[in-house]
Amino acid sequence: MRLGHAQYFEQSLAQIRDSRRPLTEAEFLINVGDVHQAIGDTGQAREAWKQALGILDHLQHPSAATARDRLSTLGTSPTPGHCSQDRAAVDQ
Numbered sequence: 001m002r003l004g005h006a007q008y009f010e011q012s013l014a015q016i017r018d019s020r021r022p023l024t025e026a027e028f029l030i031n032v033g034d035v036h037q038a039i040g041d042t043g044q045a046r047e048a049w050k051q052a053l054g055i056l057d058h059l060q061h062p063s064a065a066t067a068r069d070r071l072s073t074l075g076t077s078p079t080p081g082h083c084s085q086d087r088a089a090v091d092q
Contacts, residue, residue: 005035026055026063033070046074 009032016025033048049070056064 022055022059023061026052026061026067029055030067030070042074046071
């Protein structure tokens with residue numbers, strides 16, 4: 001059985017979240033956003049990048065700038081620390 005890209009991403013993201021490695025999760029989400037943008041799905045790209053930014057801001061990681069840059073290409077430029085990411089998943 002062949003998985004569609006969305007199913008593959010969801011399955012992979014679930015495994016990464018289960019491993020409780022937030023930096024890996026954020027990096028994966030940035031890549032997912034890149035793929036969505038490449039296929040013209042800017043809404044999904046925006047959502048993935050926002051989730052990545054929330055995690056990276058919480059970690060105070062310098063790669064948060066990457067997520068902000070990606071979002072700015074879509075005309076969405078959130079300020080640091082003001083993202084809709086559910087922090088509970090990151091805090092675990």
